[in-house]
Amino acid sequence: MTTSRSTLSAAEQTRQAFRKARLERARQGPDPTPEALELNGALGPIPGDDRNLWPKTQWGKDLTVRVPNSLLLYPYEVIYFVMDGDELERRVLNDPVTPEDREFVITADKIEDEGVYVFEYQHTNQDGNTNPSSPRSLSVDHLPPNDNVAGSSPELPQDIIDNGLTLAYLDANATVDVTIPRSSDITAGDEILLYWGPVGPRQDPDPVVPVARLTVTEAAALPGADRPVVSLDSDVVKTLKEGLIAVLYRYVDRTGNLGQPSRWQEVHVDLAPLAENLVAPTVPLAADGLIDRADARLGVYLEIPAPGYGNQQPDDLIEVNWESTTVPAVPLSDFRMQIFVDWPTLSAGGALNARAFKVSYSVVRGLAKTPSPEIDIAVDFAVAGIDPDPDPNPDGPDPINDKLPRVVIKSRETPPVDNVLGTADKDQDARVELTPNPVADGQFLRLYWGALPSYVDEVVVTSTPIDPVVFTVPWDKIQESGYSDKLPVYYTTWNGTNEQESVRTEVDVRIVETVGLADVEFPDRYPGNPTTPIINCCSKPWDGIKARIPGDPVNFAAGDSVTVSWRAYEDAQGNTPIDGTDYTFPALTLDDDKVNDGFLVTVPYDDHIEPIVTRGSGRVTYVLTKASGQIGAHSTLVIVTRVFSSGPSLCTPQYPGVCS
Numbered sequence: 001m002t003t004s005r006s007t008l009s010a011a012e013q014t015r016q017a018f019r020k021a022r023l024e025r026a027r028q029g030p031d032p033t034p035e036a037l038e039l040n041g042a043l044g045p046i047p048g049d050d051r052n053l054w055p056k057t058q059w060g061k062d063l064t065v066r067v068p069n070s071l072l073l074y075p076y077e078v079i080y081f082v083m084d085g086d087e088l089e090r091r092v093l094n095d096p097v098t099p100e101d102r103e104f105v106i107t108a109d110k111i112e113d114e115g116v117y118v119f120e121y122q123h124t125n126q127d128g129n130t131n132p133s134s135p136r137s138l139s140v141d142h143l144p145p146n147d148n149v150a151g152s153s154p155e156l157p158q159d160i161i162d163n164g165l166t167l168a169y170l171d172a173n174a175t176v177d178v179t180i181p182r183s184s185d186i187t188a189g190d191e192i193l194l195y196w197g198p199v200g201p202r203q204d205p206d207p208v209v210p211v212a213r214l215t216v217t218e219a220a221a222l223p224g225a226d227r228p229v230v231s232l233d234s235d236v237v238k239t240l241k242e243g244l245i246a247v248l249y250r251y252v253d254r255t256g257n258l259g260q261p262s263r264w265q266e267v268h269v270d271l272a273p274l275a276e277n278l279v280a281p282t283v284p285l286a287a288d289g290l291i292d293r294a295d296a297r298l299g300v301y302l303e304i305p306a307p308g309y310g311n312q313q314p315d316d317l318i319e320v321n322w323e324s325t326t327v328p329a330v331p332l333s334d335f336r337m338q339i340f341v342d343w344p345t346l347s348a349g350g351a352l353n354a355r356a357f358k359v360s361y362s363v364v365r366g367l368a369k370t371p372s373p374e375i376d377i378a379v380d381f382a383v384a385g386i387d388p389d390p391d392p393n394p395d396g397p398d399p400i401n402d403k404l405p406r407v408v409i410k411s412r413e414t415p416p417v418d419n420v421l422g423t424a425d426k427d428q429d430a431r432v433e434l435t436p437n438p439v440a441d442g443q444f445l446r447l448y449w450g451a452l453p454s455y456v457d458e459v460v461v462t463s464t465p466i467d468p469v470v471f472t473v474p475w476d477k478i479q480e481s482g483y484s485d486k487l488p489v490y491y492t493t494w495n496g497t498n499e500q501e502s503v504r505t506e507v508d509v510r511i512v513e514t515v516g517l518a519d520v521e522f523p524d525r526y527p528g529n530p531t532t533p534i535i536n537c538c539s540k541p542w543d544g545i546k547a548r549i550p551g552d553p554v555n556f557a558a559g560d561s562v563t564v565s566w567r568a569y570e571d572a573q574g575n576t577p578i579d580g581t582d583y584t585f586p587a588l589t590l591d592d593d594k595v596n597d598g599f600l601v602t603v604p605y606d607d608h609i610e611p612i613v614t615r616g617s618g619r620v621t622y623v624l625t626k627a628s629g630q631i632g633a634h635s636t637l638v639i640v641t642r643v644f645s646s647g648p649s650l651c652t653p654q655y656p657g658v659c660s
Helices: 010-028 158-163 167-172 293-298 475-481 592-597
Strands: 063-066 078-083 086-092 103-106 115-124 130-132 136-140 175-179 191-198 212-215 229-233 243-252 265-270 300-304 317-322 337-341 354-365 368-371 375-380 407-410 430-434 444-449 457-460 469-473 484-494 499-501 505-509 545-549 561-569 599-603 616-625 631-640
Touching: 086 103, 158 167, 158 265, 191 229, 212 229, 293 300, 293 499, 300 317, 300 354, 317 337, 407 484, 407 505, 444 469, 444 475, 457 469, 469 475, 475 631, 545 561, 545 616
Parallel strands: none
Antiparallel strands: 063 103, 078 086, 078 115, 115 130, 115 136, 175 229, 191 212, 191 243, 243 265, 300 337, 317 354, 354 368, 354 375, 407 430, 430 469, 444 457, 444 484, 484 499, 484 505, 545 599, 561 616, 616 631
């Protein structure tokens, strides 16, 4: 029989408390399961991606798995290595246990296929107690991001898309932010590579060196998150290539699988300093405060005075902004630079109204446009009377409105014949009628007779209805114009700003008996033998235009007087005279030589020919005054053009052009 000690020693009490606490811990946990195998060379989980990944750099290599040091091992214990539930090896530990005893090599062929592999081990101690470890999976991923499909184009700020990437943008913004479309399988740890290179055929299907990288965070990979943004430092962009640039991206997953290059976004990059200090344009024909229909026919030009602007580049284009119309850009040329504004542009806001608007120009460099200061322009294209049909002619509105009724010249002959002046009309004023009256109260009608430079009668329409309108042609004007079997007679409507012309009525003027006068000849005319003679640059009009009145023994006689006159016109048909260009030679009394051989006169260049700056014309008229007092006249139209094909440029004595 033994007796118990009633009092335990302090040491025994301590040991007893330890055993009790250990028992309590065993009852309540923690989990005694050993830690999972270590996978040497694998990529461990990160926030947002809990996978262990077998990186592309390890493909084709063996995998070493290792029992962690947290598990104490003793000689003669047993470790079982297990893969996907299958035992790989039963290992009895050596005495002493070495580090190599903890390791097992999985050959490369066992993990070469894509998939998820599960590894674990079992530990049996010397008493035969076996404890399985936690499993550890290894993901082998061979699929490139976005299912190996090229992504859509990246997005850049709209300002860059519209205007190109300029130095001004980079100076104003610390970064160029490129928004990247989300891949179909975007995952935390993915890397986005941004590329920058010239647009052109790809010799290598893969871009080589990225200019920026971005790692996808856990938050960025969440469903519904914003698209990733790669911020490219502006100072870095300044070191990159310029021109037409392709911006694209690729995704790379944590395994190292490289996604397809995305579709690219084209960007025009020009880091040269933009145009600056643009001078305001001018419109010379608006110097009087208004552009009217006559100005449009003459030719409206926007001019950019010297020096133009700063930071000029040879490839710059100049684009005129006229009201709401953009004129197609033209290459930069010398200042003062002139740009033609055609009639469709002038009339885009209305071909028959008055209005005011802004006009400017822009320097176009790539996609970037630098605007000039604006100027105010006023136009008035309204006409008196019937509105003409739209005119698509780029050179200006047709002065003749074929919708206006024609005039009728009334005759005193018996029986009366319209548009004929015969013997009964001699020494009397002619009556011209117009019906119906095409204009309104307060507007004007002006009658023009033949080639006379000014109208011969004017009627002011009042509130009292006038129909028919009656014009009177004085007899002296009929005499001055002379004989013609097809004398053109027309009228204009005038509202104080614009004049439009009616279709011509041809009048047979038989009053003046002298008939059959010959056409004026032009010795220096263009030799191409057109129907209407042409004086061009090779005719050297600055030396004067030589006009020869041919000899005419039938109609001329010694003692007769011939007066020669000249008038210039803006158009090639002799419809729109140029004020101030009239020139009349002194009357010449004919002698026998001149009767038979004719004579030559030279129209002076200054003030009379030089003002023709379009493809215009001139009319030489000679009036024969017989000794008996009868008068005969004949006019010949000659086209006069100093216009080169390149627009407003004109030949001059200094720049005569090339003549064979």
